[in-house]
Amino acid sequence: MATLGELERSVMDLLWDSETPMTSGEMRDGLAASGATGAAKDLAVTTVLTVLSRLEAKGFVTRERDSRPHLYRASMSRANHMAELMHEVLGAAPDREAVLARFVGQVTPSEAETLRRILAGN
Missing domain, CATH: 1.10.1220 (Arc Repressor Mutant)
Incomplete structure (x- = not known):
């Protein structure tokens, strides 16, 4: 099983705690509000998208491509x-x-x- 880095864990915690899929912007805002990572307040959406791409490749996240912006959800509990x-x-x-x-x-x-x-x- 793939391991998670600190930012990946923070993103997954947001997704696991959410009852609905989230956009990358919502996740960036959620990370900033939670102070989950030291750099969360200055975190760019592109950084969150990169993390989401890695999480999708590892099988942790699924992306709903039918909407813009894309919606992300945890693929497992x-x-x-x-x-x-x-x-x-x-x-x-x-x-x-x-x-x-x-x-x-x-x-x-x-x-x-x-x-x-x-x-x-x-």
């Missing part, structure tokens, strides 16, 4: 992305059982209960 990252890390571990044991040993009682429910299929 934040939860799916995080699950894929966890699976990738687990798959690279030489001792999966040790990694799982360490992970489970650090969860809260509430998280442990959630894991039990999920594993039970409920």
